[in-house]
Amino acid sequence: MKKVKRTTIYDIAEKLGITASSVSRALNNSSQVNEKTKELIIKTADELNYKRNTLASNLRKGQSKTIGVVIPRINQNFFSNVIAGIEEITYQKGYNLIICQSDEDHDKEVQCVNTLINQHVDCIVISVSADGNDYQHLQNVLDHGIQLIQFDRVAEELETLKVINDNVQASYEAVSHLIEGGYKRIALLEGPQNLSIFKQRKEGYLKAFKAYNVPVIEELIVENAWTKELGALGTRKLLSLPQPPDAIFASTSDFSALGVLDVANAMGIKVPSELGICGYANESFSEITSPSITTIDQFSIYMGNTVANLFFQEIGNNDTTTKPKIISIKPELIIRGSTKRNG
Template sequence: MSQFTLKDLARKLGVSPSTVSRALRGHPDISPVTRQRVVEAAEKYHYHPNQLAQSLQKKRSNVIGVIVPEIRHYFFSHAISGIEEVAYDNGYTIMVCQSHETLAREILNVQALVSNRVAGLLIAISSETTSFEHLSRTIRQRVPLVQFDRVVEELDTGKVVVDDYAAAYGAVEHLIASGYRRIGHMAGREGIALNRKRFEGYRDALAAHGLPLEEKFHLSGGYREEDGRAGADLYLALDELPDAILAINDPVAVGLHTRFKERGVRIPDDVALVGFSDTPAAALIEPALTTVCQPAFDMGRTAVSLLLRQFADGADFEPETVVLETELRVRGTSVSKEGPCR
């Protein structure tokens, strides 16, 4: 029995094949009534689009590749949800890969997705990605590419970020206003733009208020809870503790929080903490974590919308950087030394 084709389905419905195709992809130009007729007919006649044939014909599929450092990180899982929502509404599915914070895995992921003719790529780079020939090569192959959150600034692509400098600056100003003076920074790995901007915001806020940047309080590490616990051990080995710490993200802040409490350090009486991301854990620990809220879901939605615009514009697409707003959510880990923050 021969397979029921798109042209057969269009003939049964008395519409053009392009109308059937757009209806099945959920195109906004097709009315809900027509879309419903097409979907019901496709089910009745057991029509299934030949994705391989479409891929070969268009030289790309209806799949968008997404590469993130780790899905278990709440920020990235939430961003993926935003990506999937917009992609699905526009007739695309997504294929998600994890770099596990390694450049080697990231390169393999990019190669695999491009080889499978994905329509385009969305990527948040790994903590090891300080060289980016694999991404430059992808751009030269004319595969649409949008970066989000962690980006390579030198690449001329669409980007979706937050103002990491301003967010860090504001977080440190909050700590200063709350009475803290020996403020440390538990940073991420060097060479990543996001890390550099958060450090610069931290440094400049201290300088603006006449406070020193004490090198012993500035540590670098990874992005996981275990990195925060390791950082806490390093702080505890010093002759004195900082009285506040700005962490690169919430998992690191939670790791600091956990180890300090295990060792009898009082939070925030001995050490105040501020994180980044506003993960669910931030509100569940005691005292709850003050953190910079990043709009992860909106970042995912914005990134895929930028990619879809690149699909539509083709060679006329002009890359832009979209900067989303953050919000400092003050909780118990940074209560003022003189009392609750006002």
């Protein structure tokens, strides 16, 4: 690549025999510069193919008009949707998005956050990785005066803006739906309990049992089953119990639910008549499987919108006395074939 000297405001100024300050003002549409010269400057800037150097501008202004996003995986439906939702709003406001992937790795997450701090982003949006529960790096963000918004997977102990799903309620509804459908032995595939979202989903599961006065069967709760493979593994264990479950709530994800479905199909167990299945997250494939999978929609794009709007709302809100906002989005149970016993 050949090196190109890019035109600066000084080049424009020199060509017109004026100062850079006037050029700068003109390009920022300041009222301090005469309309005619302003036009002339803009015209010349265009002719010289001038592009403002955002680095210089940001350095001077002490802001970057950039939002950093840290997520476990970009190529996971839920997260890419949230990003799309964020982008939708930030784009309109002229903000940029720097995306970092933590790969569910705590160390990488810390590095990502540090990079974003270095970049002087105006805000960091994060959904923490499953790995580790030390949040010093997030505290550090706050210490640097950078807005921090957590979404979905949040570190609860940190007082920051948060956008979350009401996981308890969603799980509660899902399990209630199963109980009302006549399922008696409802198993739970749970995720890493250091993540609050999975803790809450378990809470909702237990809450439903209590509400319907049904005893919880401990052996039907399977830890750490949050991929398709682990879901399948857990299912095989569950189904080989002396008293196997007649329904499985894959609270971690639809992927896990897919694993359940696969095993059921492989074992010739009929869904939903012999086994009810409920997933989580409304992945696009969940309505395509046969039977289609009952799941919970998290309104991921809307969640992204909410995150972005929250940021812009808080900008210029110097009132630090108020407690940081927590916005809870109510997910929706989507009932499909995998739990429709009389369908």
